[in-house]
Amino acid sequence: MLIAFNKPFRVLCQFTDSAADGPARATLAGFGLPADVYPAGRLDYDSEGLLLLTDDGRLAHRLTDPRHKALKTYWVQVEGTPDERQLAALRAGVELKDGPTLPAQARNIPPPSLWPRDPPVRFRKTVTDAWLELQIREGRNRQVRRMTAAVGLPTLRLVRVAVGPHQLGPLLPGQWHDLAAGPRHS
Structure with a gap:
């Protein structure tokens, strides 16, 4: 099952x-x-x-x-607006305290149509946010959050949408x- x-x-x-x-x-x-x-x-x-x-x-x-190495796909709402340098860093692999990550697939995506979260992500007029699709083959503790933070994009919301097929x-x-x-x- x-x-x-x-x-x-x-x-x-x-x-x-x-x-x-x-x-x-x-x-x-x-x-x-x-x-x-x-x-x-x-x-x-x-x-x-x-x-x-x-x-x-x-x-x-x-x-x-x-x-x-099952590919795991996440939609990640981040604080800030990802630039090409930050996406390239995610794609190359990020240095974390427990060592470098494997390269990820990372791209900007439009805000996905998702269910409301309870409680909702805190909205701040002065801080922009954006959505990324991030695909990784590892599964370290809080890895996606640590990766986005390492490139200057703190995670606000994290939704896994696929594991392998x-x-x-x-x-x-x-x-x-x-x-x-x-x-x-x-």
């Missing part, structure tokens, strides 16, 4: 919240997902979009192992479907 799930903003990519020292956070347990599936990869608490879940360990390994498609936040069985909504 392979589940495509549109992970909402501020939902953990696990079924329980192991942090007992603060307020409870939303988890995958609240979305009616099938029993015995687990995430194939991760998506940060404050990121949105496509999360794949499976009950097949070999498939999960193929989807997440860096040796297989698997697309988010029309799923709204909290909705999921079995890629083999067809649509289902929570």
Whole structure:
């Protein structure tokens, strides 16, 4: 079984919240997902979009192992207006504290038609923002956010729209479907 799930903003990519020292956070347990599936990869608490879940360990390994280099596609709202120098730096690979990233595919895109985020991204009249499509083959912790920050473009909103051939498609936040069985909504 392979589940495509549109992970909402501020939902953990696990079924329980192991942090007992603060307020409870939303988890995958609240979305009616099938029993015995687990995430194939991760998506940060404050990121949105496509999360794949499976009950097949070999498939999960193929989807997440860096040796297989599955291309992950993100739409990234950034603070500022990306120039060619910043895009070229992303395309060449960025130096992060844990070492250089692999080259990414990066391009400006028009603002995508997305669901509203709750809470919305803070709007400031004096600060411009723009959207990028960024494609990477790695999966380091908070990698896309760290890459855009390294070139002077802090991330405001991050939505994963594809992992390899698997697309988010029309799923709204909290909705999921079995890629083999067809649509289902929570």
